[in-house]
Structures are given as structure tokens and as C-alpha cells.
Amino acid sequence: MSVRPILVYGDPRLEAVNAPVEIFDQELEVLVDDMFETGWRAPGLGLAAPQVGVNLRLATVDLSVGKDSDQKIVLANPEIIETSGKISLEEGCLSFPGLFTTILRPRELVISAQDLAGAPLELEASGLLAQAICHEIDHLDGRLLVNHLRGIKKKMFLRRVAKMRKTGVWSA
Numbered sequence: 001m002s003v004r005p006i007l008v009y010g011d012p013r014l015e016a017v018n019a020p021v022e023i024f025d026q027e028l029e030v031l032v033d034d035m036f037e038t039g040w041r042a043p044g045l046g047l048a049a050p051q052v053g054v055n056l057r058l059a060t061v062d063l064s065v066g067k068d069s070d071q072k073i074v075l076a077n078p079e080i081i082e083t084s085g086k087i088s089l090e091e092g093c094l095s096f097p098g099l100f101t102t103i104l105r106p107r108e109l110v111i112s113a114q115d116l117a118g119a120p121l122e123l124e125a126s127g128l129l130a131q132a133i134c135h136e137i138d139h140l141d142g143r144l145l146v147n148h149l150r151g152i153k154k155k156m157f158l159r160r161v162a163k164m165r166k167t168g169v170w171s172a
């Protein structure tokens with residue numbers, strides 16, 4: 001396993017089109033292992049493949065951040081099937097290091113996806129897990145935190161981004 005560099009906002013790969021995962025081979029297993037390792041080290045609750053520069057519809061989620069292997073979730077080609085309720089939640093992103101904003105998310109959702117072996121799976125989630133999954137699926141659609149914001153809120157967020165860049169807190 002190795003830690004890969006996480007791309008920060010501004011890198012075009014974060015907003016590029018992500019191709020479906022079609023080949024479930026050893027190379028994919030290595031990528032997934034690296035994504036978990038990279039997420040744990042960051043630390044973060046999840047990671048999407050485009051964040052490590054791989055434009056595939058693939059994400060990892062681990063709310064335990066490496067403490068409990070039963071909580072490791074691999075989502076290949078995830079799709080939201082159903083959502084219910086809305087909740088405003090504070091959210092950060094490893095591609096916007098140090099920044100947080102509030103975003104409207106579904107309270108509960110059902111998704112379909114494929115696991116690391118390509119087998120279909122269906123998952124119901126609520127709370128933090130639902131939020132993390134939504135966040136990662138957004139990445140696979142090239143949708144970033146900033147794309148959820150409008151008007152003055154967006155302007156202020158982008159000002160904070162510019163400040164982060166200037167102070168060198170963002171290494172990339």
C-alpha cells in the first residue's frame with residue numbers, strides 16, 4: 001500500500017469526466033488499497049479516485065479511518081437510487097484542505113454500486129455515512145464543495161481558497 005498525493009481544487013482532473021469501472025483486476029485492488037491508505041493518512045472519511053488523479057467512478061469510505069476494517073466500503077460505479085429528507089451539514093473535503101462549509105444533503109439514501117470484485121451491492125445509509133457517500137458520489141460527477149454554493153457564500157468561500165493558496169497552506 002502506498003499513500004498517493006491528493007489533488008487540491010484547481011487541478012482539472014478533479015472536474016474531469018470519470019469513466020465507469022469495467023475491469024475488476026489486481027490493478028484496481030492496488031488502487032483501492034492506496035486510496036484507503038491515503039484517506040487514513042490525510043485523515044479523511046472517504047476518497048474518490050479523481051482525487052488521486054485517476055478518473056474512474058470509484059470511491060472508498062471508512063468512517064473508522066482505519067480503526068475497524070469492517071467499516072471499509074468500496075464503491076465502484078455508485079448511483080443514488082433513492083433519497084429522503086434534507087439536512088444542512090458542515091462539510092470539508094481533502095481537496096480543499098482546511099476549509100469547511102455547510103451543504104444541504106439528504107438525510108437517508110439508498111445506493112447501488114459494485115464491490116471490488118464487481119458484484120452488485122445495494123446499501124442504505126443515514127447520518128454521517130449518507131453524507132460521506134453523497135460527497136464521494138459528487139466527486140465522481142466532478143461536483144465539488146464550491147459547486148454547491150451560490151452568491152455571497154460562494155464568493156466568500158473562493159476568497160478563503162485564494163487566501164489558502166497565497167499563504168502556501170495548500171502545497172499543490
Ligand SMILES: [Zn+2]
Pocket residue numbers: 092093094095135139
Ligand atoms: Zn472531497
